[in-house]
Amino acid sequence: MTAPRSAGLFAPDILADPYPMYADLRAQPGAFWQPHPRGTGGMWMLTRYGDVEQALKDQRLTKDVTKVRDAGEEVMPGNMLDRDPPDHTRMRQLVAHAFTPRVIEEQEAHIRSIARTLLSRVTPGQPFEAMRNYAMPLPVIVIAELLGVPEADRDLFRQWSGDFIDGSDFATATPESAEKAQQSIMALGGYFAELVETRRAAPQDDLISHLVRAEEELGALKPGELVSNCLLLVIAGHETTVNLIGNGLLALLNHPAELARLRAQPALLPTAIEEMLRYDPPVQRALFRAALEDIEIGGQHVKKGEQVSAVIGAANRDPAVFPDPDRFDIIRSPNRHLSFGRGLHFCLGAPLAKLEARVAFEELLTAFPQMELKGFTRRPSSMFRGLGELWME
Numbered sequence: 001m002t003a004p005r006s007a008g009l010f011a012p013d014i015l016a017d018p019y020p021m022y023a024d025l026r027a028q029p030g031a032f033w034q035p036h037p038r039g040t041g042g043m044w045m046l047t048r049y050g051d052v053e054q055a056l057k058d059q060r061l062t063k064d065v066t067k068v069r070d071a072g073e074e075v076m077p078g079n080m081l082d083r084d085p086p087d088h089t090r091m092r093q094l095v096a097h098a099f100t101p102r103v104i105e106e107q108e109a110h111i112r113s114i115a116r117t118l119l120s121r122v123t124p125g126q127p128f129e130a131m132r133n134y135a136m137p138l139p140v141i142v143i144a145e146l147l148g149v150p151e152a153d154r155d156l157f158r159q160w161s162g163d164f165i166d167g168s169d170f171a172t173a174t175p176e177s178a179e180k181a182q183q184s185i186m187a188l189g190g191y192f193a194e195l196v197e198t199r200r201a202a203p204q205d206d207l208i209s210h211l212v213r214a215e216e217e218l219g220a221l222k223p224g225e226l227v228s229n230c231l232l233l234v235i236a237g238h239e240t241t242v243n244l245i246g247n248g249l250l251a252l253l254n255h256p257a258e259l260a261r262l263r264a265q266p267a268l269l270p271t272a273i274e275e276m277l278r279y280d281p282p283v284q285r286a287l288f289r290a291a292l293e294d295i296e297i298g299g300q301h302v303k304k305g306e307q308v309s310a311v312i313g314a315a316n317r318d319p320a321v322f323p324d325p326d327r328f329d330i331i332r333s334p335n336r337h338l339s340f341g342r343g344l345h346f347c348l349g350a351p352l353a354k355l356e357a358r359v360a361f362e363e364l365l366t367a368f369p370q371m372e373l374k375g376f377t378r379r380p381s382s383m384f385r386g387l388g389e390l391w392m393e
Contacts, residue, residue, distance in 0.1 A: 009034060009045075010171035010382045018284065019326065022047055022314035030300035034309070036170050043288060043307035044300060047314035049321045049338070051298035055310040057343035058297070059084070061289035068290040068305045079228040081236065081287065081345065088344060091229060094214050094221070096348060098146060098207050104351050107142070111356055114141050115363040122367060127374055130390045134364070135245040139238035139356055147233060148199065148206025157191065160184040161235050171382035185231070192230040207233070241353045243282030243386035244273075245360050250390060251279055253373035255328045262330055263365060272330035273357050277316075278337035279328050284313040284385045286341065312338050313385065368392070 014021050025032055031044040031051070046052050055061055062068065064084050080091035097103070118134050128134075136158065144154045167173045167181025196212060203209040208230060215221040221229075252259040252272075262272055288307045295302050302308060316337045317325035340347035347353070374391035 012380065015172070015380055015382060016378060018313060019317060022311065022317060025311075026314060026318060030298060031302075031308075040290075040305060040307050043309045044297075044302055045285070045309045045311050046298060046300075047311045047318075048298055049315040049318035051300075052310040052312060052315035052338060053342055054297055055289060055308055056286060056338065056341050056345070058295070059344075060292050060295050061308055062292050063088070063287065063289055063345065065288070065290065067292065078222065078225040079232040081232055085344065090220060091225060092348060094211060095207065095229065095233065097210070099348050099352055101351065104355055107352070108355060108359060110145075111138070111142060111359045112363065114138055115359055119363055119367040125393070127391050127393045128368075130249060130364075130392055131242075131246050131387050132389070135249070135360070135387075135390070136242050138245070138360055139241035139353075142241075142352070142356060143234060143237035146207050146237070147230065148204055148208045149195070153191070157188060157234060158238075160188040160191075161239065164188070164235065165239060165381070165384060166379065169381050169383055172380040188231060188234070189227055192227045192234075196226055196230070236347075237349055237352075239384060239386075240282040240347075240349075241356050243384060244276060244353060244357050246387040246390055247280040247282060247385065248273065248276030248357065248361070249364070249392075250373070250376060250387065251276055251328050253371060253392065258328055258330050259371065266362070266365070268330055269358055269361055270354070271333065271335070273354055273361070274335045274337065275328060275330050275332050276357070277339040278322070278332070278335055279316070280385060281313050281316055281337070281339040282385060283339065283383065284311065284381075285383055286310040286312060287383075310338075312341075 009018070009021060009025075025045070025047045031046050033042050034045050035042040046055050062084055063082050064087075065082065067084075080088050080095075083091065115134075115138055118137060121133065122128050140154055140158045144151075144157070149157060161184075163177075163184035164181045167177035167179070167184070173181065192208075195208060199206075199209045199212045200216070203212065211221065211226050211229065215226050252262065258272075262268055286309060288309055290307050291302045291304050293304050297308070316322070316339065319325050321336065322332070340350040340353075371392055374393060376390040377388040379386050379388045
């Protein structure tokens, strides 16, 4: 094991800028063992592109912790992200209709209206805090409307979701934040349980009503799966998009030549978003997987039951795949980043996230003919990479 080299991977200074450490770890043979207090007491962390891609696709690695240890460790039992086929396939098919290209395209005008409404509150010439006032509320409103959450409750469930993210990361949580995370996920679960019952009595044209019908009429959901998947859609459905917009904006502000290039050629925005996803991905490492049998990954022997974590942030800067990987290049092509995963668990909401980001940046670049970074803070996390604040004018 290489624990002495990797013991500081989750230290605050490393989390602030993990990419130099990633480069060091990619150069080591095999994987490296990162101790942690849960499950098997540690995980093999994979950092090279080929190894990470294999882990994301390899069905000898399970997402279902109940196959290797106590089911009581599950936070949101029964959600599709933590299940293998056939359960994963069954649940994914139930929500896929809400993320088809046609449905997503139909949302563009409304997303643009939301973005313009948020930016209409900007005071010209005054510092603008872009996270709380723009990057956070835009995806929250979109996913809330998709699910059918009433407007009056959106700030509440955003707070619950944020508390859960901040307090559920073993590497950065404090006892206080961990307790708050537990309280928040229970509150969010209770909220959706009530909303589900409301939709049973009075169905509407929203995703929760569709899932209720799938449960009642089709028998396609088992007890507990409906609420668990609502929780997943809320957290996964906006957290990564918030971070994509925030990290992408910071990258542009830190690279004025690329920002100027984008202003001169707005048609480059789709490729710029792909580079934002690669350069500073919203999800730094995938959720744990566990080996169902002894396997070899990248020269590393992983024993049955041991946990594996695919470090997407490291793979996205592997020089074997991305020339000059530490350079932010909005016309980079090809750009086969792994920020939305690979294989069966490829992010269902990836097209929606890209649409939200494109609209967000189109409207932001129009509203701010000149942009200057005034300061930012990061949210501490070993899994998600995002900003707490971003001040600009």
